[in-house]
Amino acid sequence: MLLVGLARAEVIEVAPDLKVSSITFGLFEQQPNGSLTFVPSREVPLRPGQFFGWCMNLTTNRPRVRWREELELPQPPEKWGTDTSVQGDRRVGITEREEDVFNSLVVHIWKVAAGDPPGDYRLKLFLEGKPVGVLEFKVVPPPQARATSCSHQVTNW
Numbered sequence: 243m244l245l246v247g248l249a250r251a252e253v254i255e256v257a258p259d260l261k262v263s264s265i266t267f268g269l270f271e272q273q274p275n276g277s278l279t280f281v282p283s284r285e286v287p288l289r290p291g292q293f294f295g296w297c298m299n300l301t302t303n304r305p306r307v308r309w310r311e312e313l314e315l316p317q318p319p320e321k322w323g324t325d326t327s328v329q330g331d332r333r334v335g336i337t338e339r340e341e342d343v344f345n346s347l348v349v350h351i352w353k354v355a356a357g358d359p360p361g362d363y364r365l366k367l368f369l370e371g372k373p374v375g376v377l378e379f380k381v382v383p384p385p386q387a388r389a390t391s392c393s394h395q396v397t398n399w
Contacts, residue, residue, distance in 0.1 A: 253301075256369050261301040263346075265367060267377040269294050270351055278351070287384040288360050295351040296365070296377060300343055309348060310338045310368040320357025354381070 254262040268282040270293035278293060286294045300307065318332035326335040341348055358381065365377040 254374050256372050256374065259302055260304060260307065260370065262369060262374045263299040263301050265296055265298045265375045265377065267294075267296050267365070267379055284379050286354065286363075286379060286381045288354060288358065288381050289384045290354055290356045290358075292354040293351050294354070294379075295349065296367070298348045298367070298369070298374075300346050300348060302343060302346075304343060306340055306342055307348060308338070308340045308370055309350075310336065310371075311350060312336050312366040313352075314364040314366075315359055316361030316363070317359040319355065319359060321355070323352075 256262060266280075266282050267284070268280055269286065270278040270280055272278055272293065280297060283294075286292060296311075298309070313326075313335045315333050315335075322328050322332075322335045323337075326337050328335055337350070339350075360381050360383060363379050363381055365379075366373065367375045367377065
């Protein structure tokens with residue numbers, strides 16, 4: 243299994259007709275028209291509603307693939323999503339899906355929720371039962387808005 247931070251670019255052959263070309267972790271930023279734009283990142287702001295996840299680029303003619311991820315948190319969250327199987331101490335959530343391959347991509351998106359812990363996260367990825375990578379990232383408090391002061395008085399507007 244390959245350990246990665248932001249992206250992994252070594253080609254992994256899962257089967258003769260299925261190769262992983264790259265895996266990239268990052269943020270999904272919502273645009274005014276409702277679409278999401280992917281921005282590679284190793285940090286996720288601890289802001290409820292912030293989208294994050296991974297994009298796996300495949301070389302295949304298969305219309306569908308089966309993937310699994312094991313998301314390990316530094317502490318248990320207040321709650322897990324309904325489609326996630328929770329393990330032991332509630333720090334690891336497992337998601338498994340069979341999905342269509344669209345434009346050579348498979349994507350999974352999470353959303354930061356109230357009660358998610360800050361700290362180091364680890365995401366293990368499997369494709370058709372074979373390990374293909376580990377993504378490590380940090381969930382960090384968002385930057386604070388800097389207060390500005392103006393000591394100059396404006397008159398005669």
